[in-house]
Amino acid sequence: MNLNLSLERAASLYADHIAIVDGKKAITYKDLYELVSALASGLREKGITRGDVVACLAPNCHEYLVLYYACSMLGAILNPLNFRLSAKEVLDITRHSNTSILVAHPDFASTVSEMVSLGFTTQFTIWLGRPTAPTLALLPSSKYEQFLVQHLGQAVESPFMAPTDLAQLYYTSGTTGEAKGVMLTHENVTHNAIGAVAELKLTDNDTWLHVAPMFHLVDAWAIWAITMVGGRHVFLPYFKDKQVLAILAKENITITALVPTMLASLLKAPELKNHQYSNLRMIMTAGSPVAPELVRQTMDQFGCDYVQFYGMTETSPFLTVSIPLESQKNWPPEKLLAIKASTGRPFIGAIVKVVREDLSEVTPNGKEVGEVIASGPNITRGYWKNPETTAATIKNGWIFTGDLAVVDKHGFINVVDRKKDMIITGGENVYSTEVEYVIYEHPGVLECAVIGVPDSYWGEIVKAVIVTKPGFKISEEEITELVRSKLAGYKMPRLIEFVAELPKTGSGKIAKRMLKATQVKAAKTRK
Numbered sequence: 001m002n003l004n005l006s007l008e009r010a011a012s013l014y015a016d017h018i019a020i021v022d023g024k025k026a027i028t029y030k031d032l033y034e035l036v037s038a039l040a041s042g043l044r045e046k047g048i049t050r051g052d053v054v055a056c057l058a059p060n061c062h063e064y065l066v067l068y069y070a071c072s073m074l075g076a077i078l079n080p081l082n083f084r085l086s087a088k089e090v091l092d093i094t095r096h097s098n099t100s101i102l103v104a105h106p107d108f109a110s111t112v113s114e115m116v117s118l119g120f121t122t123q124f125t126i127w128l129g130r131p132t133a134p135t136l137a138l139l140p141s142s143k144y145e146q147f148l149v150q151h152l153g154q155a156v157e158s159p160f161m162a163p164t165d166l167a168q169l170y171y172t173s174g175t176t177g178e179a180k181g182v183m184l185t186h187e188n189v190t191h192n193a194i195g196a197v198a199e200l201k202l203t204d205n206d207t208w209l210h211v212a213p214m215f216h217l218v219d220a221w222a223i224w225a226i227t228m229v230g231g232r233h234v235f236l237p238y239f240k241d242k243q244v245l246a247i248l249a250k251e252n253i254t255i256t257a258l259v260p261t262m263l264a265s266l267l268k269a270p271e272l273k274n275h276q277y278s279n280l281r282m283i284m285t286a287g288s289p290v291a292p293e294l295v296r297q298t299m300d301q302f303g304c305d306y307v308q309f310y311g312m313t314e315t316s317p318f319l320t321v322s323i324p325l326e327s328q329k330n331w332p333p334e335k336l337l338a339i340k341a342s343t344g345r346p347f348i349g350a351i352v353k354v355v356r357e358d359l360s361e362v363t364p365n366g367k368e369v370g371e372v373i374a375s376g377p378n379i380t381r382g383y384w385k386n387p388e389t390t391a392a393t394i395k396n397g398w399i400f401t402g403d404l405a406v407v408d409k410h411g412f413i414n415v416v417d418r419k420k421d422m423i424i425t426g427g428e429n430v431y432s433t434e435v436e437y438v439i440y441e442h443p444g445v446l447e448c449a450v451i452g453v454p455d456s457y458w459g460e461i462v463k464a465v466i467v468t469k470p471g472f473k474i475s476e477e478e479i480t481e482l483v484r485s486k487l488a489g490y491k492m493p494r495l496i497e498f499v500a501e502l503p504k505t506g507s508g509k510i511a512k513r514m515l516k517a518t519q520v521k522a523a524k525t526r527k
Contacts, residue, residue, distance in 0.1 A: 002161040003072035003186050006193065006228040007033060014204060014230030021251060022062040022235045029230065032066070034152065039070035041154035042147050046101060046124050050075030050159050053097045053169060057081045057090065057112070058105035059237035060210045060219075063128050063144060067103055068223050072167060072186070075159045079169045079181075080215035082506035083107075087114035093171045093179055094120065097384060102139070103128065109135040163187035169384055170217065170313045181384030182313045191377040192316040193224035195348040199321050200255070200282070200307070204230035207279075209256040211236045211244055216507040217317040218257050218286045239508065241269040249275035257284040257309075259508040260294065264446055267297050268469050280304045286317070287509040289415055289433045291440035292341040299340075310343045310415060314399055316378040319352050320344035320413055328410070343405065343415045351375045354405045354413060366408040369416060369431070372401040404431065421512055423452030425460050428490045432512070435493065438486045439464060439479060444472030447502050451516045453495065464493035465515060467502055474498070 010019065011033035020027040027035070048054060054076050058064055064080075071078040079097050081090055090111060094102070104112055105128045112120070116138050125141035136143070167186045171179040196202065208226045210233060212219035226233060234251045236243060239262055247253065258266075263285055266272065282305045283298055290308055298306045311317035322344035324336060331339075346352040354362050354370040362370040375398045382390030393400055404422060405415045416431035423430040432450040439448045447467040452460035468474050476496040483492045503511040503518075 002075070002158050003167055003189055003224060004036075004069060004158055006190075006224050007036060007069050010227050010230045017204065017230050018232050019227070019230075020062045020065070020233050020235075025062065027062065032069075035066050035148065036069040036073060037156050038148050038151040038154060039066055040073040040156040041151040043070060043076065043101065044074060044156060045151070048074055048076050048100060050161075051077065051166070052100045053077045053079050054101045054103065055079040055081055055094055055097065055099040056103045056215070057083055057108050058103065058128055058214075059083065059107060060214050060235045061105070061128065061237060062233070062235055063103075064214045065210075065223055065233060065235075068168075068220070069227075073156055073158050075161055075165060077166045077169050079171070080220065082171070082215050083111070083213075084506040087111045088118060089179065091115045091118050091120050093181075094122070096179075097169055097171075097181055100124075101126065103144075105129050106131045106135055109138070112138055161186050164381065166381075168220075170215075172313050180386055180389060183381045183384055184313075184316055185381060188316040188378050188380065189221070189224060191349055192221055192318055193228055195318060195350075195378075196221060196225040197229055198348055199318075199323060200225075202226065202229045202231060202255075206231040206254045207234060207252055208232070209234050209236065209244075209247065209251070209253045211239055211256060212258055212262065213507060217311075217313050218259055218507055221317060222257065239265075241265045242271050245269060245271045245275055248277055248280060252279040253277075254279050255282045255284070257286060259287040260285050260290050261447060261502075261504065261508050261510060263290075263298060264294060267294070267301060268446060272301060277302050277304065282307055284309055286310065287507055289343065289436075290341060291437045292337055293437075293440050295341045296337060306340050308341070308344060309347075310413075311347075312399075312401060314380040314393070315350070315374060316380070318347040318378065319350050319372070319374050319401075321347055322412075325410075339412060342408075343413045345410075345412050347378075349376050350378060352413065354407050362407060364407040364409050364411065366406050366414070369404050369406055369429075371419065372403045372405050372413065372415065373398045374401065375399070418512075421451070421516075423450075423460050423462055425452065425455075425462060425490060426458045430462055430491050435462065435464065435483060435487065435491055438483050439466065441486075442474065442478065442482055444468050444474045447510065449502055449510050449512055449515055450493065451512055451519060453516070453519045461494040462491065463495040463497065463519065465497050465499055465502060465519075467499060 010029045015030040019029040019032045102122045103126045125139040128144045168184045170182045284307045286309045308322040311319040324339045352374045362368040402419045404417045435450040446469045453463045455461040503514045505511045
């Protein structure tokens, strides 16, 4: 079960189809296969064999996709690195993962330079883009293009890969604590890709925009699924709303995935009205729950469908998708909006339950809250060199997500909070997403995060931290009255703060734990 089979299929059935558009470069599937074979041959010559780790520190680019496939062709393990981490954090990951070769982009030469000063060494480094002489001198290295040319035309025979052999190693939570290396197998990733093809009805008519970072599974799963059906890959190195809107129109993008903060940024961009998105059939989001108002705006402004998917790095990533059942597609618009804004129904092949502490399933009434657990062929083997955390997270074949959710009578799940983020004020439970959804109904709110902050009397009180849209001025009273009109009094934010921006994780999600830590520290300082 080698992931490279998806590329072999595409090169056979869609040889002359355009596989890649990256700036002015257009590459067919036949040529893509040759590039992957050349890179795999070069890596093999440098000593990379089955089970070795190759790390990548780069923005979105077609070379990243080539590397994903070259590693799968060799049976090597790719370790995509979060380029927003500090040099020390990246160094710790490469050491922990036993990285043999680093593939890096000159945009992060300063990070690599600092890593070298901290003692980083590697067998070999391949530099993408246009590295300078000082950059090349940091480590034994070669330019990517030169490295590739030396090995063009060389075939590589893939070793037999067992379903449980590792394909990728993703490190998570590097900005909020000690990073953990999630081990994904060929079976995990292949199952996820096949399921995505079926659930999203992907075909060779689809063009995917890689704009969420390829080091994260909000985007990276599409490498395999889009290739499997002979679709087209288009790349943007970094998220910039003006560029995203232009390329959605210019390259006739049909489908893409974003984190909610990216989507909110696109919807407020002045350039939104400058383009036609007639080929765009679906925008997906993942990473955190999405307010119904944001879903409504997305479908109205882009004229396309919207799907939320939920999962974790540990689940490859899909667990649920907010796609209505066929029997529901003629429901009234408001009921369909509620489905699309929900966390969704279980993904094909994923077994998803919401359970009480005794592991019995909650009543499917949309009210009783429990923890999401999941099982299936897409679940990670565990964490690299971390048996303790593996044992604490995966029990009897079930992964405990730490997410709290409800289930409705139709089997659709709605995540209401992270277990660690739930607010307990005066003995009452407050789920942050419920309050956030109401605040997002205000037309002047761009982003918001609701957190609990310590209080000597209530234990915790609810605080809303809000970023306003350009040109809007919102009073605390407006937010208070809006929430009071929709929710119980104990759920109302007792503290409201307007800020220029909210802290984000490497994938672009709002980092609530980081925000809460800052607020707790500030509260202690005031005392």
